Amino acid sequence: MSPEIIAQMILATRQTLYMVGVSALLATGFGLPLGVFLATSRTGEIFTSPIVNRLVGAVVNATRSTPFIILVVAIIPFTRLVVGTSIGTSAAIVPLTLAASPFIARIVESAIREVDPGLIEAAQAMGATPLQIVRKVLIPEARPSIVLGLTLSVVSLISYSAMVGAVGGGGLGDFGIRYGYQRFMPDVMLAVVVVLIGLVQFVQSTGDAIAHRLDRRIRHN
Amino acid sequence: MNALWKADLNTSSNPTASAARDIVALEGVRKVYPGRGSAAEVVALDAVDLRVAQGSILGVIGRSGAGKSTLIRLLSGLERPDEGRIAVDGTEFSSLDDRGLRKARRSIGLIFQHFNLLSSRTAFGNVALPLEIAGWSRRDIGARVDGLLELVGLSDKRNRYTAELSGGQKQRVGIARALATDPKVLLSDEATSALDPETTRQILTLLGGIRKQLGLTIILITHEMSVVRAITDDIVVLDDGKIVEAGPTFNIFANPQHSTTRAFVSTVSGTVLPETLQAQLGPVPIVGGRAIIRIVFSGPQAGEPVLSRLTRLLAADINILAGHIDTVAGRPFGTLAVAVPVTHGSVPAAIAALGRLDLSAEVLGYVP
Numbered sequence: 013m014s015p016e017i018i019a020q021m022i023l024a025t026r027q028t029l030y031m032v033g034v035s036a037l038l039a040t041g042f043g044l045p046l047g048v049f050l051a052t053s054r055t056g057e058i059f060t061s062p063i064v065n066r067l068v069g070a071v072v073n074a075t076r077s078t079p080f081i082i083l084v085v086a087i088i089p090f091t092r093l094v095v096g097t098s099i100g101t102s103a104a105i106v107p108l109t110l111a112a113s114p115f116i117a118r119i120v121e122s123a124i125r126e127v128d129p130g131l132i133e134a135a136q137a138m139g140a141t142p143l144q145i146v147r148k149v150l151i152p153e154a155r156p157s158i159v160l161g162l163t164l165s166v167v168s169l170i171s172y173s174a175m176v177g178a179v180g181g182g183g184l185g186d187f188g189i190r191y192g193y194q195r196f197m198p199d200v201m202l203a204v205v206v207v208l209i210g211l212v213q214f215v216q217s218t219g220d221a222i223a224h225r226l227d228r229r230i231r232h233n
Numbered sequence: 234m235n236a237l238w239k240a241d242l243n244t245s246s247n248p249t250a251s252a253a254r255d256i257v258a259l260e261g262v263r264k265v266y267p268g269r270g271s272a273a274e275v276v277a278l279d280a281v282d283l284r285v286a287q288g289s290i291l292g293v294i295g296r297s298g299a300g301k302s303t304l305i306r307l308l309s310g311l312e313r314p315d316e317g318r319i320a321v322d323g324t325e326f327s328s329l330d331d332r333g334l335r336k337a338r339r340s341i342g343l344i345f346q347h348f349n350l351l352s353s354r355t356a357f358g359n360v361a362l363p364l365e366i367a368g369w370s371r372r373d374i375g376a377r378v379d380g381l382l383e384l385v386g387l388s389d390k391r392n393r394y395t396a397e398l399s400g401g402q403k404q405r406v407g408i409a410r411a412l413a414t415d416p417k418v419l420l421s422d423e424a425t426s427a428l429d430p431e432t433t434r435q436i437l438t439l440l441g442g443i444r445k446q447l448g449l450t451i452i453l454i455t456h457e458m459s460v461v462r463a464i465t466d467d468i469v470v471l472d473d474g475k476i477v478e479a480g481p482t483f484n485i486f487a488n489p490q491h492s493t494t495r496a497f498v499s500t501v502s503g504t505v506l507p508e509t510l511q512a513q514l515g516p517v518p519i520v521g522g523r524a525i526i527r528i529v530f531s532g533p534q535a536g537e538p539v540l541s542r543l544t545r546l547l548a549a550d551i552n553i554l555a556g557h558i559d560t561v562a563g564r565p566f567g568t569l570a571v572a573v574p575v576t577h578g579s580v581p582a583a584i585a586a587l588g589r590l591d592l593s594a595e596v597l598g599y600v601p
Contacts, residue, residue, distance in 0.1 A: 134349040137309045138363040138414070139335040148362060152353040228394040229352045 013199060017191065021200070024187035025207060027101045031176065031183055032169045035105045039112035039169075040162060046072070046113065047120025048146055058132065058142040072114040081175050083107050088179070104173070104181030112169050119161030123154040156227035163219025167212050184208055256417055256450045257285040257308065262317035264303050277303035279474045281317070285467075287417075290444060290451045292461035292482065294497055295471030301454045304471070305422050308452065310338045322417045339367060342411030346423035348403040350395045356382065356406045357391045363413045381409040384446075385439060401432035408439065412447070419443075421453045425460055433457075437464050458501040462486065462561050470494045482562040487531045488593060506555055506570055506597070514598035523572040524580045525554065525597040528587060530567035539590055540571070546586045549574050575599065 013021075046068070052058050053065040078086070084107040088098040091106040127150055135145045151158070174185020184204050192201025262281040268274045278300045285291050295301050306312045307319055310326055313334075319326045322340050329337055350359045360378045369377070382388050385405040395403055404424060411419055421440070425433040441464050444451055455461060461468060461482065468485045470478040470493055477491040489495045506514070506525065514525065528539070544551050551571050558567035573583050580596060587594040 128349070130345060130347055130349040131351060133311065134343065134345065135362070135366070136311055137338055137341070137343040138366050139338040140366045141335065144366050148365060149351060153351060155353065226353075228354075229396050 013197075013203065017197075017200060020191070021184075021187060021203065021207075024182060024184045024204075027181070028170065028173050028183040028185070028211075031101055031104050031108060031173050031181060032166060035108035035112060036162070036166050036169055038105070038109040039116050039165065042109070042113040043116025043165075044120055044158075046117035048124060048150065050117060050121040051124035052142070052146065052150070058136075058145055072117055075110065075114045076118070080107070080111050080172050081178060083111055084176060084179055091179075099180040101182050104176035104179060104183075107179075108169055108172055108176065111172055112165055115168065116162065116165050119165065120154070120158055123157035123161055124150050126157060127153045156223045156229075159219060159223040159226060163216055163223070166215050166219070170208065170212060170215070254287055255284040256287040256322055257283070257452070258318070258320045259283040259307075260318045262307065262314045262319060264300075264307060264312070264314050276474050278307070278314070281474075281476055283469060283476065283479075285418075285450055285452060287450055288444065288448050289466045290441075290453065290464055292465035292468045293452060293454045293471060294456060294458065294461055294468060296456065296493070299471040300474040301471060302422070303474075305343075305420055305454055308418075309341050309343050309420055310334050339363070339414040340417050342414070342416035342419045344404065344407045344411045344419065344421050344424040346426045348395075348400075348407045348427075350403055350406055350410075352395050355392050355394055356387055356398065356402075356409075359395065359406050360409045360413055363410060367414055377413065378409075381412055384412070384443070385409045399432075400428050401435060404428065404432075404436050405439065408436075408443070412443070412449075417450060419449050419451045421451065421455070423455055424453075426455065426457060430459075433460065434463070440464065456497075458497050462501055462559070466562065470497070483531070483564055483566065486561045486566060487529050501559070510554065510600060513600045515600070516598055518575050518580065518599050519601050520575060522575050522599055522601045523552070524575050524583075524599050526571050526573055526580075526583060526587075527595050527597050528569045528571065529593045530558070530569070531564065531593075539587075539592065542590070543583065543586055547573065547579055547583055549576070549579060570597065572600070 049059065050065065050068060050072070053061045053068075055062045075083075084104075087107055087110065091103050092098045094106055095103045097103050131149050131153060132145055135149045140148070173181070173183050174188070176183060177186025177189060184207060188201055188204035191197050192204060259281055262278055262283075263276070264278040266275045266277055281300075281304070293301060293304060303312075307314055308321070310321075313326070321337065324337050324340070326334060326337065351362065354362065357378055360381050361374050364374045364377060379388070379391070382391055385408055387402060387405050387409065390398060390402060390406075395406070398406065407424070408419075419440075425436050428436060437460060440451060440453075443449055453460065453465060465482045467480065468478075468482050469476050470485070470491060472491065472493040478485065478489070478494045485494060486498055489498045510525070518524065530539075540551055540553070551573055554570040554572055556567065556569040558565065560566065573579060584594050584596070
C-alpha cells in the first residue's frame with residue numbers, strides 16, 4: 013500500500029471513530045430515558061401509563077424494523093434540518109443516532125425489567141418517589157447489564173457506519189468498498205477488515221471489563 | 234361481621250405494653266383484589282380489627298393465602314384498603330394523599346424474607362438508602378449509618394457488598410436499614426424464613442434487644458410457630474382473610490380455639506398424636522375403648538405428680554401418648570396426651586379431677 017492510501021485509511025478510521033463515538037453518546041442520551049420509560053410505564057409499574065407505553069413501543073419497533081440503508085436515505089430532509097446538510101460525516105451521525113436509540117432503549121428496558129421487584133417494593137416502603145426509585149435503585153442495579161448492552165450497541169454502530177458511504181459519510185466501510193472492492197485492491201480490503209476486527213475486539217473487551225467491575229453480585233477479591 | 238373474633242390486644246401479656254397506647258389500629262379493614270379475566274375477585278382481608286400496643290411484639294400467623302402479605306402491604310402504606318381505617322402512630326392513612334402516605338411510610342420499617350438489599354451498594358450504602366430518600370445530608374447519614382451498623386453488630390462489614398455477606402448478616406443489614414428513619418413500628422415479613430435455626434435465633438435475639446433498647450413495636454408475620462413462641466407477646470391468627478383468633482401468646486398456646494390455631498400450635502407443642510391413633514380418632518365414646526385427653530401444664534403444676542394422682546382417683550391405668558415441655562413467652566409450658574379407659578363416668582371424672590389440680594384438659598376424641 014502506498015503512503016497516500018495509508019493516509020486515506022487513517023482518515024477513514026478517524027471518521028469511523030468520530031461517527032460511532034458521537035452517535036453512541038447521543039443515542040445513549042436518547043435511548044436510556046426511553047428504555048427506562050418503556051420498562052416502568054407498563055401496567056402496575058411505577059410510572060403506569062399503558063397506552064403511552066404501547067405508542068412509544070410501536071414507534072421504537074417501527075424504527076428498528078426499517079433497514080438501516082433505507083433509513084439513511086429516507087430521513088435526508090430531517091438530517092438537512094438538523095445538521096444543515098445531508099452529505100458528509102457529520103450528517104451521517106443523524107441516521108446512526110436514530111437507528112441506535114431504539115436499539116439501546118430496548119436493551120435498557122430489558123436490563124431494568126430484570127431488577128428484582130422486591131427492591132422496588134423495599135424502596136417504596138421507604139417512601140421513595142418513582143424518580144428516586146429510578147435513580148437510586150433501578151439504574152444502579154441494572155448498570156452491569158446496561159453497560160454490556162451499550163457495548164453491543166457500539167459494535168452494531170461500527171457495523172452500521174460502513175453503510176453511510178451512501179450519503180458521503182466516509183469511514184472505514186466506505187473506504188473498503190471504494191478502494192478494496194471498486195478499485196480491486198484486496199490488500200486494502202484486508203487491512204480494513206483487520207482494523208475493524210481490532211476495533212470491535214477493543215470495544216467488546218473494554219465493555220466487558222467495565223461491566224465486570226460494576227457487577228457487585230459477584231465476589232471481587 | 235364476625236364480631237366474635239374481634240382482636241383486642243389491649244389485654245396484652247406484656248406488662249409494659251398493657252398500660253401503653255395503641256401504636257397501630259385497624260378498624261373494619263377490607264381489601265379486595267379484582268379478578269383477572271374470567272377469574273373471580275379475591276377478598277384478601279375482611280372485617281379486620283386489630284390494635285397493637287406500643288412496645289409490644291405481635292405475631293401474625295396464618296397459612297399462605299390467609300392474607301398475611303396483604304396485611305403487610307396495608308400496614309406499610311403500599312396499598313390502601315377498600316374499606317375501614319388504618320392508623321399508625323396516630324396518623325390516619327386514609328386522610329393522606331400519595332405524597333403524605335410516602336412520608337408516613339418512614340414511620341414503619343420493613344424487613345423481608347429475601348432481604349431485598351441492593352447488590353450495587355455496600356452494607357453502608359444499603360442502610361444509607363432510606364436516609365438519602367428522606368433527604369438527609371451526607372454528614373448526618375454517615376454518623377447515623379455507622380451507629381446503626383454498630384447496633385446490629387456489623388461495623389466490621391461496613392464496606393462489604395451484599396454478595397459478600399451471609400444470610401444472617403444480610404438480614405442484619407436489612408434490620409439496620411429498616412431502623413434508619415427511626416420508625417415506631419417494625420414490620421417483619423417472614424424475615425427469618427430463609428435462615429437456618431441458629432441464625433434465626435440470633436436475629437430474634439437481636440430484634441428482642443432492639444425492642445427493649447428503642448421501645449419499638451414489632452409485628453412479625455410468619456408461618457413459623459417456633460419464631461412466634463420465642464419472642465411475641467400476642468398473637469393474631471389469620472384464616473381466609475379474617476382474624477379467627479387473637480390473644481396473649483401464652484393463652485393461645487395453652488388453649489387454642491380455632492382449628493387453624495390448633496394446627497399451628499401442634500407443630501411445636503408436641504401434641505401430635507401417632508398417625509395410626511389420629512386416624513382412629515372419633516367423636517363418640519366407645520365402651521371398652523379409650524378416651525384421648527390433652528392436658529396442658531402452664532406453670533407450678535409442672536412439679537405435681539399429676540398422673541399418679543389421677544391413676545389413684547380413677548383407679549384405672551393411664552397411658553401416655555405424646556408430651557412436650559417448652560417455654561412460651563418466658564413461661565414453662567407443657568402438653569401431654571394421655572389415654573384413659575372408657576367406663577361409666579370415667580371421662581367426666583378425669584376432667585373434673587384435672588380441673589381440681591388447676592390443669593386445663595380437653596377430650597380430643599375416642600378410639601376403640
